[in-house]
Amino acid sequence: MLVIEDDVEHARVVGEALERSGHRVTLATTGAQGLSRLEADGPDLVLTDLRLADLDGMEVVRRCKALRGDHATPQCVVVTGFGTVQGAVVAMQAGALHFLQKPVDLPILRQTVVAAAERIALERDNRALRTTLDKTFAFPGILGQTPAMQRVLDVLHQVADTDATVLVLGESGTGKELVAQALHRAGPRRTRPFVPLNCAALAEGVLESELFGHERGAFTGAVARRKGRFEAADGGTLFLDEVGDMPLSSQAKLLRALESGEIVRVGANDPIRVNVRLIAATNRDLAAAVRDGRFREDLYFRLRVVTVDLPPLRERLGDLPMLAEHFLAMAADRHGRPGKSISREALDLLMRYRWPGNVRELRNVVEAMVLLSRDPVLGPDTVPVYAREAGAPPDPLKSLSGRSLDEVERILVENTLRDVGGNRERAASLLGISERTLYRKIREYGLSGPASTESDLPAREGRET
Ligand SMILES: Nc1ncnc2c1ncn2[C@@H]1O[C@H](COP(=O)(O)OP(=O)(O)OP(=O)(O)O)[C@@H](O)[C@H]1O
Ligand SMILES: [Mg+2]
Known part of the structure; x- marks a missing residue:
């Protein structure tokens, strides 16, 4: 006082x-x-x-x-x-x-x-x-409540207000670019530029002139001097996407730039000081690439200071309903078709698909469903055929990870009942529970009539097809 x-x-x-x-x-x-x-x-x-x-x-x-x-x-x-x-x-x-x-x-x-x-x-x-609250909503665009995703968000929070180099790993469509942008926006450089570069899309020479820029006349077609992405990102963040696809010779130059904080434009002699934060992403197994001699070990160590490993969607199916809702609202909004919802049956189908294209594929599928349906409730018939049939994963237990115990129990009880033609005594004995417990579960899960095919256990279809 x-x-x-x-x-x-x-x-x-x-x-x-x-x-x-x-x-x-x-x-x-x-x-x-x-x-x-x-x-x-x-x-x-x-x-x-x-x-x-x-x-x-x-x-x-x-x-x-x-x-x-x-x-x-x-x-x-x-x-x-x-x-x-x-x-x-x-x-x-x-x-x-x-x-x-x-x-x-x-x-x-x-x-x-x-x-x-x-x-x-x-x-x-x-x-x-x-x-x-700021902490909870620091990454508002990144949805995920499953433990797998919460672990990811924990790491993001830990590095949020730092300048750390971050390596984002994950299959195609798992949200690597989304995470890179979110890290930039949450970090100390948020008011400075975020400059992405896709390393897989460019041939070796082009990649280097994109990264470091070039002097006029450095190569045929270099009619003017040009700044590279490193310079463009000065003070901000450089996002190297698909870094695992970078040719070895470029990797050496990238490492030199990172170690020295200096770049040399193609065709120039004098180094230029740059101050960039680096975030890199790849869907490749970088450790394996290092073993095979396709990726420099020293660069790998330099990049993986903090690693964010994004789980594939099939390993966090618990997040699917929320993501589907989110993409539904977005698509409905974009196409001026408000007030739609996804039916339980359609959602069950989506939960059984393997999602090789992960969250991006889900976003596209939901958008297609919105466009193709007239009804306010998107039924199973709106789910694209390939997502309906190709889905059954080979490993029944793996496909169940990401679901709640209640959900798995419901599916199991339902399927067992159907297999034994509704004979409750037999079902209870197969499930290893008393008939009374079975009755309670039937009531609890609202399993009165014969089960519908939509709620089949994924593994069963897998074995039959
Ligand atoms: N956790 C998430 N919450 C909300 N949206 C997500 C999430 N993960 C991914 N998305 C959305 O999915 C789409 C694909 O994400 P993104 O482009 O970041 O994936 P990626 O891993 O970079 O894919 P690729 O390897 O193919 O480049 C984007 O529209 C993104 O907004
Ligand atoms: Mg990407």
Whole structure:
């Protein structure tokens, strides 16, 4: 707590009273001294005289409100001389929490300070809450509640406000570029450029001139000098997509640039200093590529400082309903067909498909379903044929990972019942549970009639087809 009061005797009385009630108090006996303590200490509460010899107390109020940084804005209580209530009103309008009249009545002072302390604690809680919320929503575009995805989000949070080099691994369509962009936006370079380059799409020579730029006349067709992506990304993030497809000779030059922080344009002699954060992605097994001599081990070590391994969609099927909803809303919005939903049967079909193209494929399938259906509820007939039939995964247990125990139990009970033609005694004995338990589960899962084919266990189809 900071007390600014140029009546030294009054300052001492007030200070002692507050210290007796357990506050830590700094006394400032001039306005100038008060302002410098305010900046230096970042107090929770400032008690200031409105009329100081060297300063208008209003200035203290304004400075409190303008103070930013690690501390919360200090609360301000002003003390006015007798008959200057008008000044107190102005101070309150400027953001002071309270005013006290001289001579200060000590019990009222204590009450005021208690009220201010409550206010301060409340603001502090709010700040803490906001930080937690910021953390939760720092990666708003990345959906996923399964443990596999939560592990990914944990890693992202850990590196969010750093400059670390990150290697993003994952099959095609698992969200590697999405993650790279999110990391850039969450990081300290968010206001600087994010520059992507797809290393697989370009021939060796072109790749190098894209990365490092070239001088005029460096090669046939180089009619003008051109900046490369490294320079374009200066101060920001360079995203090297499909880095596993980079030719070995380019890898050597990339590594040199990363180690030295300097690049040389193709056809130039002088190095140029660049400051880039690197995020790289690949769908290849880089460790295997290193073993086969297709990827430099030293570059691999340089890139994989932090590795984010994105799980394929089939290993996080628990996220599929949420993703499908998300893409449904997006597609419905884009095509002006609001109010659609996915039927349980259609969702069951989607849950059984293997999703070789992962989240991107799901996005495309859902968009097609939206476009092809007239009904507000997307039925199983809207699921593309290939996604309906090619789906059955060979390994029944693997296909079940990502589903909840309840869900698996429902499927198992349903299928067993159908296999035994609805004979509950037989089904209970196969399932290893009592008939009573079976009855309860039938009720719980709403399995009254014969099960429909749509809710078949994936493994069964796999064995039959
Ligand atoms: N967890 C997720 N939440 C929401 N959308 C996602 C998620 N993962 C991927 N997507 C979406 O799926 C699509 C494909 O993602 P992205 O392009 O990032 O994949 P990729 O791994 O870079 O694929 P490729 O290897 O083919 O380049 C994008 O539209 C992306 O927004
Ligand atoms: Mg990509």
